[in-house]
Amino acid sequence: MPNHEQVLSELRRELTQKIVKFAREGTTDLAPGVMDVDVSFFLDQALFEKEFKKLFRETPLVVCVSSDLPEPGSYLLFEEVGVPILVIRDKDGKVRSFLNVCPHRGAKIVRDACGKRTRFTCRFHGWTFDTTGKAIGIPEESQFCGGIDDRKHLVACPAEERYGLVFVQATPGSTMNLDAHLGTFAAQLQRLGMGGATRVKEDEVRIRSNWKYTIDTYFENYHLPSLHRDTFAHVFAHNLCLLETWGPHQRFTFPQRSIQEWKDKPESEWDVDSLPAQHFIFPNTILTLGSVSRSGSLVTMHRLFPKAVDDMTTKITLFSPNGKPSSAELQEIESNFKSIMTAVINEDYSVTSESYLGLSTLPAGTKFPVGRQEIGTQNFHRNVEAAVR
Amino acid sequence: MNRLKALRLDLAPDLVEAARKGETALSAAVLHEHRSFYTDGEQFERERERLFRTMPLVACLSSDLPSAGSYRTFDDTGIPILIARGGDGQVRAFLNICPHRASRLVRDTQGQSNRFTCRFHGWTFDSSGNNVGIPEERYFCGEVDAQKHLVACSAEERHGLVFVQVAPGSKMDLDAHLQGLDADFAVLGLASAEVTHRDLLPVRANWKYGLDTFFETYHLRSLHRESFRGLFSPICVFYTAGLHHRYTFSPLGIQDWVGRARDQWPVDSIPLQYFLFPNTILSVGSTSPSGLTVSMHQIFPQSVDHFVSKLSYCVIGGVKSEEQRAEIERAYSVSRSALVNEDYSVAAEAHAGLAALPRESTLPIGRQEIGVQNFHRNLRKMIGTA
Numbered sequence: 001m002p003n004h005e006q007v008l009s010e011l012r013r014e015l016t017q018k019i020v021k022f023a024r025e026g027t028t029d030l031a032p033g034v035m036d037v038d039v040s041f042f043l044d045q046a047l048f049e050k051e052f053k054k055l056f057r058e059t060p061l062v063v064c065v066s067s068d069l070p071e072p073g074s075y076l077l078f079e080e081v082g083v084p085i086l087v088i089r090d091k092d093g094k095v096r097s098f099l100n101v102c103p104h105r106g107a108k109i110v111r112d113a114c115g116k117r118t119r120f121t122c123r124f125h126g127w128t129f130d131t132t133g134k135a136i137g138i139p140e141e142s143q144f145c146g147g148i149d150d151r152k153h154l155v156a157c158p159a160e161e162r163y164g165l166v167f168v169q170a171t172p173g174s175t176m177n178l179d180a181h182l183g184t185f186a187a188q189l190q191r192l193g194m195g196g197a198t199r200v201k202e203d204e205v206r207i208r209s210n211w212k213y214t215i216d217t218y219f220e221n222y223h224l225p226s227l228h229r230d231t232f233a234h235v236f237a238h239n240l241c242l243l244e245t246w247g248p249h250q251r252f253t254f255p256q257r258s259i260q261e262w263k264d265k266p267e268s269e270w271d272v273d274s275l276p277a278q279h280f281i282f283p284n285t286i287l288t289l290g291s292v293s294r295s296g297s298l299v300t301m302h303r304l305f306p307k308a309v310d311d312m313t314t315k316i317t318l319f320s321p322n323g324k325p326s327s328a329e330l331q332e333i334e335s336n337f338k339s340i341m342t343a344v345i346n347e348d349y350s351v352t353s354e355s356y357l358g359l360s361t362l363p364a365g366t367k368f369p370v371g372r373q374e375i376g377t378q379n380f381h382r383n384v385e386a387a388v389r
Numbered sequence: 390m391n392r393l394k395a396l397r398l399d400l401a402p403d404l405v406e407a408a409r410k411g412e413t414a415l416s417a418a419v420l421h422e423h424r425s426f427y428t429d430g431e432q433f434e435r436e437r438e439r440l441f442r443t444m445p446l447v448a449c450l451s452s453d454l455p456s457a458g459s460y461r462t463f464d465d466t467g468i469p470i471l472i473a474r475g476g477d478g479q480v481r482a483f484l485n486i487c488p489h490r491a492s493r494l495v496r497d498t499q500g501q502s503n504r505f506t507c508r509f510h511g512w513t514f515d516s517s518g519n520n521v522g523i524p525e526e527r528y529f530c531g532e533v534d535a536q537k538h539l540v541a542c543s544a545e546e547r548h549g550l551v552f553v554q555v556a557p558g559s560k561m562d563l564d565a566h567l568q569g570l571d572a573d574f575a576v577l578g579l580a581s582a583e584v585t586h587r588d589l590l591p592v593r594a595n596w597k598y599g600l601d602t603f604f605e606t607y608h609l610r611s612l613h614r615e616s617f618r619g620l621f622s623p624i625c626v627f628y629t630a631g632l633h634h635r636y637t638f639s640p641l642g643i644q645d646w647v648g649r650a651r652d653q654w655p656v657d658s659i660p661l662q663y664f665l666f667p668n669t670i671l672s673v674g675s676t677s678p679s680g681l682t683v684s685m686h687q688i689f690p691q692s693v694d695h696f697v698s699k700l701s702y703c704v705i706g707g708v709k710s711e712e713q714r715a716e717i718e719r720a721y722s723v724s725r726s727a728l729v730n731e732d733y734s735v736a737a738e739a740h741a742g743l744a745a746l747p748r749e750s751t752l753p754i755g756r757q758e759i760g761v762q763n764f765h766r767n768l769r770k771m772i773g774t775a
Contacts, residue, residue: 083745101742105601105752106424108738124735126611140607143756147419151753155746172747 004193004321008289008297011191012272015253016262019242020270023263029243031375036367039359041381042210048309050388055283056081058174059387060160060167060181062285062303063087065319067198068114069095069166073131076114080305080315083170085157086110090131091118097159097168098133103152129154162186164194165281181282185246188279192287197299197319200330201337206313207349209356211284211306212384214314217348218278218286218302219376221254227351231343236276243375248282248383252376280376282383297321298333300340310356314349316341392576393673393705397656397680400637401646403626404659408643413606414627416759421751424743426765427595433693435772440667441466441555444771445566447669447687448472448553450701451546451580453499454480458516461499465689465699468555470542471495473516476503482544482553483518488536514539547571549579569630570663577673582683582703585714586721589699590729594736596668596688596696597768602732603662603670603686604760606638612735616727621660627759632666632767634760656680664760666767672724673705681705682717684724694740698733700725 022028040047063078069089077100078085086100086109102109107124119136121128128137133154138144144152158169158176163186169176182189207214217223221241225233235256242253255275262270279287286302301317318337325333370377407413425432448463449472460473462485471485471494487494487507494507494514504521506513513522518539523529543554543561548571554561567574592599602608606623622639640658657680661673668688674680687699702721708714754761 084742099742099745101739101746103750103752106427106598106739106743106746107735108742111738122611123731124612124739125608139610140755140757143415144419144753145756147421148753151751155750172745 004196005297007191007193009273012275012277013267013270015242015277016255016259016270016272016275017267019240019253019255019259019275020263020267022240022242023237023259028240028373029375030372031378032372034372035370035378035381037370037381039362039366039368040364042213042356042359043309045309047388048210048306051384052081052306054388055384056306057083057171058169059283060158060169060176060178061283062165062281062301063097063159063168064166065194065197065199065301066095066161066164066166067196071116073116073118074114075110075117075120077110077112078168078170080303080313081170083157084108085168085170086120086154087159087166087168088131095159095161095166096132097157098154099157099172101155102127103135103148103154104138109154127152163189163192164197165189182249183247185249185281188246188251189281189287192279192289192299193321194287194299194319196322198323198325199317200320200325200333201318203316203337203341204313205316205341205345205349206307206311207353208310209312209349209352210309210359211304211312212380213356213359214312214349214352215284215286215304216377216380217352219250219252219280219380220374222371222373224254227347228343231339231347239373243379245379248379248387250280250376250379252278252280254278280380283387298336300337314344316344391578393578393680394656396573396576397659397661398651398654400626400661401651401654401656401659404624404637404639405643405646405654407624407626408622408639409647411624413624413757414759415756416762417756419756420754420762420765422754422765424746424750424752427598427740427743428693430693432772432774433595433690435774436667436768437467437690439772440768441690442468443554443556443559444667445543445545445552445554445561445563446667447550447665447685448482448544449551450582450584450685450703451480451549451551452582452584452703454551456501458501458503459499460495460502460505460516462495462497463553463555465687465697466555467691469493470553470555471505471539472544472551472553473505475516480544480546480551481517482542482555483539484542484557486540487512488520488538488540489523489533494539512537548574548577549582550574566631567633570633570635570665573635573661573663577671577683578705579671579683579703581706583707584701584703585708585717586702586725587700588725589697590733591691591695591697592733592737593695594733594740595694596690597764598736598739599688599696599698599733600668600670600764601761602736604634604636604664604764605758607755607757612731613727616723616731623757627763629763632771634664634763636662636664636760638662664764666764667771679713679716681713682720684720686728698728700728 072091075088084100087097100109102122104127107122109120109122126139130136135152155172157172160167160178225238237255237257244251277289284304288300299319303315306312454474457476463470469485470482472482474480485494489512492509503516511524515521520537540557542557545552545563609623624639626637628635638660646654663671670686672684683703685701688696690696
C-alpha cells in the first residue's frame with residue numbers, strides 16, 4: 001500500500017498534468033457564460049433562514065478531525081451552529097454526538113470545551129450519563145416513579161467519522177446520509193489522508209459580512225494580482241487554474257508561478273510536490289493542501305459559520321500530516337500560519353466586511369456579474385440555490 | 390418570646406418529624422412540563438399582562454419610603470410608576486407621566502419632596518397626584534381641569550411591604566391576594582427592616598426558569614455543593630397558601646433535635662422561605678444564625694428570554710451590633726455568589742439548551758420538586774391555560 005506522501009504525490013502529478021496542458025494551450029478553466037447575482041443573495045433575511053436550516057442544521061458538517069478525539073472518552077463541544085452539541089468518542093471507539101442539554105431541566109451538562117471523561121454529570125441536580133448518552137445515575141430516581149424511563153437519556157444527533165474527519169448533523173433525530181452527501185468526492189477526501197492529521201494551530205476570525213460573500217473569495221483567483229498584490233500574487237500563477245466538481249463539492253487547483261517554466265520541460269523535471277490543491281466540502285469547509293508551505297503536506301482547514309445574515313465567523317485550523325511536528329517544522333508552520341492569517345485578515349476579510357456595508361445601500365435589484373473565470377463562485381451559488389429551493 | 394420565634398416554634402414539629410423520617414415534601418406525581426413553557430412568546434405576553442400588570446406586586450419595602458415626602462420610582466414591569474408617601478403618611482402610586490405631553494415626570498430613582506415638577510413645561514404636582522401649578526394655565530381655557538392630575542394606580546402598604554398594581558384603573562384586592570400568608574407576614578416584622586445591600590442582576594433566561602430554582606431543594610447537593618450544601622439538608626416542609634407558598638428548610642443537624650424537648654430546639658436557625666405569587670421570594674434567616682436576616686428576591690421579566698433579579702438584603706429590627714453586620718455581610722456574599730455563579734448561571738446556559746431540544750420535548754419535574762409543580766399549575770390557572 002502506498003504511503004501518505006506517495007498518495008499525495010500521485011494526486012499532485014495528475015493535477016499538474018492537467019494544468020501544464022492548460023498552460024501549454026494558453027487556457028484555464030472557465031464557465032460557459034457570465035452569471036448575474038442579485039445583491040439580495042447576500043442580504044435577504046428569509047433566504048438566510050432557509051439556508052441556515054437546510055445547510056447548517058440538515059447537512060453533515062465537519063466538526064473536528066479524528067485526532068481531536070484521540071481516545072475512548074475524548075470529547076469536545078461544537079456550538080458553532082447555535083445548537084449546543086457534545087461530540088464524544090465512546091468506550092468502543094465510536095464517535096457519537098448529543099445535545100449538550102440535560103433531559104431533566106435543560107441545563108448545560110459539559111461546560112469545558114474539550115477533555116476526556118467516561119461519565120458526564122450535570123451540575124444542576126447531578127444526573128449522570130455515560131459515553132453512549134445513557135443515564136446511569138439519577139439522584140432520588142424513585143421520586144420520578146418510572147415516568148422518565150424513556151426520556152432520561154441524552155438526545156442524539158447523527159455523527160460519523162470518515163477519512164479522518166468527524167461529521168455531525170446538528171438536528172437531533174434526523175438521518176444523516178453521509179455517503180449520499182459526499183458522493184464520489186469521498187474518494188478525493190480519502191486521498192488527503194486526514195486520518196493522520198494532527199491539529200497544530202487554530203484561530204478564529206469574526207466579521208460583519210454575509211458568509212456566502214466571504215466564502216466566494218475562496219473560489220476564484222481573479223482577485224489574486226490585485227487584492228493579493230503584496231502577498232500571494234508573487235507566489236501563484238495568474239489566470240491559470242483547474243476547477244473540478246463532484247456534486248456540490250469542488251477542488252480548486254491554483255499552481256505556483258514556476259509552472260510556466262515547466263510547460264517546456266519533460267514531466268520528470270516537474271516539482272509537483274509544491275502544488276496546492278483546495279478541497280471544498282459543501283457547504284462550508286475548505287481543506288487546502290500545502291498552499292503556502294514548502295513541506296507540501298500541511299493542510300489548512302477553513303470552516304465558515306454564519307451567525308446572522310450579516311455576521312459570521314471562520315475557524316482556521318492548521319494540521320501537520322504525521323503526528324506532532326519537530327521544532328524546525330513547527331517554526332515553518334508558525335510562519336506559514338502567520339502569513340495565511342495576515343492575508344486573510346488584511347486582504348480577503350477586510351474587503352468582504354467593507355463591501356458588505358456597501359451592499360445594503362445599493363438599489364434593490366442591483367446585480368453583480370460573476371465572470372467566466374470565477375467558475376468556482378458560479379458553481380457555489382448554483383449549488384446553494386439548488387439546496388434551498 | 391417574640392412572635393417570629395413563636396411562628397418558628399409552631400412550624401418546627403413538622404420539620405423535625407420530616408427529618409426523623411428522612412422524608413421531604415412530595416407531590417402526588419411527576420409533572421412533564423413542555424419546553425415551550427419557557428420559550429413561548431405568546432404565553433409570555435399573557436403572563437406579562439395578567440401577572441405583572443393586574444396583580445398586586447411588591448414594589449418596595451415600607452422602609453424604602455421612610456417619611457412623609459419620600460418617593461421612589463418603580464420601572465421594573467415596563468410601566469413607569471412613581472410611589473410617594475404623602476404628608477398624611479399614606480403611600481400612593483401614579484404613572485410617572487406628565488398628563489400634558491407624557492414626558493417622564495420624576496427622573497431620579499428616589500428622594501424626598503412634596504412637589505414634583507415636570508422639566509418639559511413645568512407642570513407641578515403634589516404627593517397626592519393633584520396638579521398644583523400649570524404655567525399659563527389660562528391658555529388651556531379651562532379644558533384641562535379634568536385631565537391635569539396624575540393618573541393613579543392602586544397602592545397599599547401591608548406588614549412592611551408596599552404593594553402596587555401597575556395597570557391604572559385596575560382595582561387591587563390585597564386582602565384576597567394575601568389570604569393564607571397574612572398571619573405569617575403580620576409577625577415577620579418587616580416594617581422594622583433595615584436594608585443593608587441591594588443589587589440588580591440581569592439574566593438571559595426565562596423568568597420562570599429563574600424562579601423555579603428557588604422552589605426545589607433537589608439541586609442542593611449537586612449545584613450548591615460548595616455553597617448552601619454545608620448549611621441545610623434538602624429535607625423541607627411545604628405549605629401552600631393560595632397562589633403563594635411557604636417552605637421550611639432543615640438546618641444541618643436537625644436530626645439531633647429528635648427526642649429533645651421542644652423548648653430546647655434552636656428554632657431561630659430554621660430558614661423560612663415565602664413565595665408571594667407571581668415574582669417575590671422572602672427568605673427569612675436562611676443563611677444567618679440569628680434568623681433575623683431577610684433576603685428579598687424579585688424577578689421581573691423583560692422579554693421571554695431575559696429577566697432582571699432584584700435583591701434586597703435586610704435585618705429585621707435593624708442592625709444592632711457589629712456582629713450582626715458581619716453576619717449579614719457573610720449571608721449576602723454567600724447567597725449572591727450562589728445565585729450568580731450557580732442558579733442563574735445554570736438558567737442562562739439552559740435557556741440556549743431548551744431551544745435546541747426537539748419541539749415536542751418535555752422536562753420531568755419530580756415529586757420532590759413540589760414547589761416547581763405548584764408554581765407551574767398556579768401560573769397556568771392564572772393565565773388561563775390550565
